[in-house]
Amino acid sequence: MEQSLDGGVSLSALFSWFAATRRPLPWREEPTAYRVLVSEIMLQQTQAARVIPFFCRWMDLFPNPHCLAAASEDTVIKAWEGLGYYSRARALHRIAQIIVAHHEGRIPNDQKALIALPGIGPYTAGAIRAFAFHERAAAVDANVSRVITRLIHPMTREAAASIVEQLLPQEQPWTTMEALIELGALVCKTTPLCSSCPLADQCRALASKTQEIRYAKNVIPKTSLWRDVAIFLSQGTALVTRRSGKQVMSGLYEFPYFDTTPQGSAASTLINALQPRIPSQLSFIASLCETSHSFTRFHATLYPTIIGVEEPFAWPDGKWIPIEMLRDLPFSSGHKRVLEAWLTTFLPCNALRA
Numbered sequence: 001m002e003q004s005l006d007g008g009v010s011l012s013a014l015f016s017w018f019a020a021t022r023r024p025l026p027w028r029e030e031p032t033a034y035r036v037l038v039s040e041i042m043l044q045q046t047q048a049a050r051v052i053p054f055f056c057r058w059m060d061l062f063p064n065p066h067c068l069a070a071a072s073e074d075t076v077i078k079a080w081e082g083l084g085y086y087s088r089a090r091a092l093h094r095i096a097q098i099i100v101a102h103h104e105g106r107i108p109n110d111q112k113a114l115i116a117l118p119g120i121g122p123y124t125a126g127a128i129r130a131f132a133f134h135e136r137a138a139a140v141d142a143n144v145s146r147v148i149t150r151l152i153h154p155m156t157r158e159a160a161a162s163i164v165e166q167l168l169p170q171e172q173p174w175t176t177m178e179a180l181i182e183l184g185a186l187v188c189k190t191t192p193l194c195s196s197c198p199l200a201d202q203c204r205a206l207a208s209k210t211q212e213i214r215y216a217k218n219v220i221p222k223t224s225l226w227r228d229v230a231i232f233l234s235q236g237t238a239l240v241t242r243r244s245g246k247q248v249m250s251g252l253y254e255f256p257y258f259d260t261t262p263q264g265s266a267a268s269t270l271i272n273a274l275q276p277r278i279p280s281q282l283s284f285i286a287s288l289c290e291t292s293h294s295f296t297r298f299h300a301t302l303y304p305t306i307i308g309v310e311e312p313f314a315w316p317d318g319k320w321i322p323i324e325m326l327r328d329l330p331f332s333s334g335h336k337r338v339l340e341a342w343l344t345t346f347l348p349c350n351a352l353r354a
């Protein structure tokens with residue numbers, strides 16, 4: 001199979017390389033439209049190796065759109081727990097409900113109909129058409145865009161998509177598409193491994209030693225957050241809150257938390273600040289080790305304190321849950337760590353904070 005990019009680059013070496021190195025990813029082995037859809041949504045923001053166990057578990061829980069559409073939001077969010085960017089889980093849930101209601105449970109193969117679904121952009125729509133329906137469709141994500149930019153010249157993702165559309169062959173176009181995606185994921189990475197690249201002898205960026213200049217990634221620094229976390233315990237239950245609406249962590253459970261200083265508050269300071277808001281006596285039980293987690297553009301450090309209280313009390317969006325049921329709830333990743341630290345190790349630390 002022989003095509004050329006921009007009239008000069010032969011891709012034959014790419015096909016040989018791909019045939020030899022193609023990863024046996026579970027969604028590639030049986031590329032139904034539903035499996036491609038789920039994998040592509042999971043692969044947004046997340047690397048393939050990390051997605052694999054989540055994908056396999058998801059397919060066990062929700063083997064088809066009907067099962068997913070019928071599941072409760074809590075069940076769907078719980079299945080996504082640990083993968084981050086939970087809006088993707090909600091979008092998949094909504095997609096399943098839409099295609100069951102309006103497409104007889106079948107994922108459409110039309111670009112317009114696909115893009116009309118929540119969470120699906122031109123790349124994901126192209127990937128579904130290429131890999132599930134074997135159409136001659138371009139799926140240009142950041143990886144492929146980077147490859148094309150380095151091979152030929154700097155350009156927008158839209159321009160890269162236009163070039164890829166031209167080079168896709170009539171015969172097995174999905175193989176070309178997959179090979180380019182694989183090259184971007186494994187070799188032509190942000191820091192490229194040019195010595196392992198099948199296209200090295202044709203790459204303009206490598207010839208001019210401008211790989212980094214041709215691909216300038218926009219690195220957005222994360223904003224730091226510091227939060228005191230209060231684990232209120234009363235009569236065998238713990239107080240948790242559940243975010244609602246369109247908030248970042250919508251659908252996930254957390255313990256009540258409060259913005260604090262980079263060092264975290266002393267437990268006594270936290271309890272003294274909370275006591276006037278709570279109609280029952282508070283008592284210090286323990287401080288847990290600080291933990292941290294990143295989400296979207298934030299990096300949060302959490303300082304958890306376990307606080308006893310005589311009677312459960314009302315709290316905005318709060319619920320008192322029996323302690324043995326807490327692990328059944330979908331928690332945000334940082335608060336999941338706090339929960340596990342409490343339940344499994346319960347190692348009070350940082351006595352100075354008490």
Ligand code: SF4
Nearest residue numbers: 188192194197200203
């Ligand atoms: S030679 Fe280097 S920069 Fe060029 S396509 Fe290959 S990995 Fe990317």
